[in-house]
Amino acid sequence: MSDNEQQIKLVLGQPLEADIVSADRSVVLVKAGTMVTQDLMMRLTNWLHEQERLREKQEKTGKKGARHKMRWDILKKLEFEQIVSDRTRKQLEKGCENFFSTIGKKGSPPDIAALEDAVQTMVSESPDNPDMPLKLLEMKKHSSYLFQHAMNCGVIATFVATALKYPTREIAAFALAMMLHDTGLLTVNPDSLNKMELSEKELVDIRNHPRSGYDALRTIPGVDPLALLVAIGHHVYADGSGYPDNVDFHDLPELAHLAVIINDFESLTSEKPLSEAIHMHEAIVAMLRQSEKYHPVMLSHFIRAVGFYPVTTFAQLNTGEVGVVVRNNPENLFLPEIKLVMDENGKRFPSEISVDLMRESDRWITRIKDNI
Ligand SMILES: [Fe+2]
Structure with missing residues (x-):
């Protein structure tokens, strides 16, 4: 050096x-x-x-x-873990960009094989480590929310499906399906996605995007049937709400139900033209409050994979100390392992102190902190 x-x-x-x-x-x-x-x-x-x-x-x-x-x-030598390496992310971005830019256009069909290759690489590289800081995947800010959403959903899908021990082939098919789930939004006027008050027609177009995505993907050779089901089912909730109207929740496979959860989680935790991002823990709490909307087993699997207090959450303890979550205890998601960073007077600890809340009956989390 x-x-x-x-x-x-x-x-x-x-x-x-x-x-x-x-x-x-x-x-x-x-x-x-x-x-x-x-x-x-x-x-x-x-x-x-x-x-x-x-x-x-x-x-x-x-x-x-x-x-x-x-x-x-x-x-780039700064050391921090990433779910997806920079090289793979670039490959994914390229595959995704090419795919989205050719869809619905005349000429040769979108290149699903290139995107599939990139997804395979992501899945094979993805470490089976539940303590990966999930939010770091949101590194790349793209001018298009849709593009960023697709990329993030693909990475979260890989992370969660890997944690849930799905076979590699299914993880890859699911990750790709998550990247393509909003294909139908490409047919919606982008202005409609950036405004509060929508006309009747704009509302109909948006509510129709799962169907138009399904129709578009169906015509592309080589698209896995799972991608079609995820596209049509990613806004279909267990309580009968959501859309499109004529798709029954019970007709969809479990990975389409997981897709609903990942889609909502990514949406809640990302900056969007019309709404601010909320913290990952708050998103989990918000989803639990409306748990009747989600497949119960899939929601439980998802929270188990991501954590109730996801790794990197800053948490205030009953003692007044502040720590950062570094590992979740699968036995008790309310009591993760944390690294103390500040004492009760807001003074930084000079060295790293790890505390496993499972083994400390006099310390517990009272609230999370956005930042310190
Ligand atoms: Fe959507």
């Missing part, structure tokens, strides 16, 4: 060991001692992707970039 390269380990809940500086070392971007929060990690990652895009653009155009340009090859 040369002099001007930096390798900094990011540890959630711990202060940064060294400054993160721009490539020319003229600007301190994040000061040493700053607490590494989920928010900081996400911001850094988003920003790194921006830097990479900028670098690629500069390579193409040969132009010098902004003053604060940071070398991607240095910063």
Whole structure:
């Protein structure tokens, strides 16, 4: 490693060991001692992707970039776990972009095989680790919410189906189905998705998107039947609500019921044109409050995989201390293992203190904190 390269380990809940500086070392971007929060990690990652895009653009155009340009090859060494490697994510994005841009157009049909290959790679790479910080998958911000939603749903599907020990072939088929589930929205006027008050026609179009997605996917050679069922069933709820009207919840397979849960969870926890993201734990609580809408076994499986307090949740304890969830106890989802980061006076602990709430009867979580 040369002099001007930096390798900094990011540890959630711990202060940064060294400054993160721009490539020319003229600007301190994040000061040493700053607490590494989920928010900081996400911001850094988003920003790194921006830097990479900028670098690629500069390579193409040969132009010098902004003053604060940071070398991607240095910063990618920041260590934090990802469900999907950068290389695979790019492959997925490309496959997804090509697929969505050719669907419904004249000429050769969309290339399902390329997208399938990318999904296979994601599934084979995906570590069977329930303590993966799920929210980090939301790194890439895409201009299109639909595209980002598709990508995220594909990754969550891989994570959850892997945790539930589905066979690899089914995981891949399900992940691909989740990436394609909103294909029908491509036929809806994008303006309708960004406004509060919809006309009768716009409402009908939106409520029809599962059907139009099903119809579009059906015509594409090689699309797995599961993708058709997920497309038509991803807004069909167990209590009879949702749409389309003529699709019966009981006619759908269990993975289509899981698709409903993943779709709602991703939607609740993502920034959208008309609504703000809520915390993963709040999304779980909101879904539990309306549990009659979901397949009970699938909802329980999903929460078991993601955790009631998902890994990376910041939690305030009855003692006043603040910790970050690092592992869930399958025996009791209310009592995860946490890493204490602040004492009752808001002072940072100098070193990492792990506490397994299962084994500490005098400590428990009283509320979650968005940030610290
Ligand atoms: Fe949808």
